[in-house]
Amino acid sequence: GENVGLHLPTLSVQEGDNSIINCAYSNSASDYFIWYKQESGKGPQFIIDIRSNMDKRQGQRVTVLLNKTVKHLSLQIAATQPGDSAVYFCAENTGGTSYGKLTFGQGTILTVHP
Amino acid sequence: DADVTQTPRNRITKTGKRIMLECSQTKGHDRMYWYRQDPGLGLRLIYYSFDVKDINKGEISDGYSVSRQAQAKFSLSLESAIPNQTALYFCATSSRPGTEAFFGQGTRLTVV
Numbered sequence: 001g002e003n004v005g006l007h008l009p010t011l012s013v014q015e016g017d018n019s020i021i022n023c024a025y026s027n028s029a030s031d032y033f034i035w036y037k038q039e040s041g042k043g044p045q046f047i048i049d050i051r052s053n054m055d056k057r058q059g060q061r062v063t064v065l066l067n068k069t070v071k072h073l074s075l076q077i078a079a080t081q082p083g084d085s086a087v088y089f090c091a092e093n094t095g096g097t098s099y100g101k102l103t104f105g106q107g108t109i110l111t112v113h114p
Numbered sequence: 115d116a117d118v119t120q121t122p123r124n125r126i127t128k129t130g131k132r133i134m135l136e137c138s139q140t141k142g143h144d145r146m147y148w149y150r151q152d153p154g155l156g157l158r159l160i161y162y163s164f165d166v167k168d169i170n171k172g173e174i175s176d177g178y179s180v181s182r183q184a185q186a187k188f189s190l191s192l193e194s195a196i197p198n199q200t201a202l203y204f205c206a207t208s209s210r211p212g213t214e215a216f217f218g219q220g221t222r223l224t225v226v
Contacts, residue, residue, distance in 0.1 A: 009154075032212040043118075043204055043217030044157070051212065089156055093212055101172075102147070102208075102215055104156040 012111045019080045021108045023073040023090035032093035034102070035064060035075045039086045047075070047088075077110075085112045117141045120205050120218035127195050127225055135190045135221050137205030146188040147215065150174060151202040160203075163188055195225040 013019050025033070031052040036044035050057045050064045050073075057064050063076040073090050090105045118139045127133050137146065144165045149157040159172030161180040169180060177199060179191045192199055202222050206215040 034214055041220075043206075043219050045217070046214045049214060091157075091215075101159065101162060102206075103159070104149075106154070106156045 009106065010109045010111070012113065013080050015080060015082060015112055015114050017080055019075075019077040019084070019110060019112075021075045021077075021088050021090075021110065023075075023105050025071050025073060025090075025092050025105075027092060027094055027103075028071070030092040030094050033064070033066060033073050034091045034093070035062075035073075036089045036091060036104075037084075037086045038089065038107070044089060080110075080112050082112045082114055085110055116219065118205055118207055118216055118218035120203075120221050122221060123219065124222045125224070127223070129196055129225055131195050133192045133195055133223070135203055135205075135223070137188045137190070137218060138186050139205075139207045139216075140186065141207055141209070141216060142185070143207040143209045143216075144185060145208045145210070145215075146182065147206040147208075148172075148178075148180060148188070148190045149204045149206065151204060151220075157204060160190065192223075192225075195223075197225045199223065200225050 034049045035047040037047050038044045048059045048062050048064050050066050061078045065074045087107045087109050089107045091102045094101050121136045147162045148160040151157050158174050160178050161172050163169050163182045166182050181189050202220050204220050205218045208215040
């Protein structure tokens with residue numbers, strides 16, 4: 001079936017660098033996307049979301065970009081800090097008859113070196 | 115107190131035993147979900163409920179059952195646990211379609 005996937009399972013960066021985490025999705029009916037951060041031993045925590053009628057949304061140090069043409073989502077983290085080290089998941093909300101079910105990607109492990 | 119509470123946090127059980135994982139939420143959301151997480155994999159949906167009278171199977175419902183006892187409570191049962199059900203289980207809630215889901219801290223289940 002249709003699902004969300006990630007290009008890179010691991011990403012290592014130096015403190016202060018910018019990080020980009022990518023996600024591909026295949027369900028053209030998806031109308032809402034979320035990025036979650038999961039630290040060791042904890043549940044996923046919301047970072048930022050974007051609706052399908054937008055191309056870009058910015059938060060504090062984070063930006064999500066949505067390219068519906070190629071079904072691609074990315075999370076940009078500016079000035080990455082050691083506290084950003086975690087697993088990052090994208091999730092898509094399938095619309096239509098699925099009425100709001102979240103489907104998660106595989107996850108990317110981000111490691112930030114001091 | 116956490117908005118979404120899962121009990122127990124950790125559990126070791128034997129093959130063939132019945133086990134129930136419980137979830138309660140104080141957010142007043144109608145929608146509740148159970149996900150399973152395995153190493154190297156994303157969260158996979160087991161069951162979801164959009165209100166007390168609505169229960170739906172997710173992508174990996176075989177071997178599991180659920181009960182929505184009230185708006186605030188959604189429990190997951192393994193009728194006869196098997197070792198490949200060893201995983202991290204998460205409960206989540208959301209208010210409506212197109213909104214974020216809030217997750218509990220997870221239950222680490224080991225079936226030996």
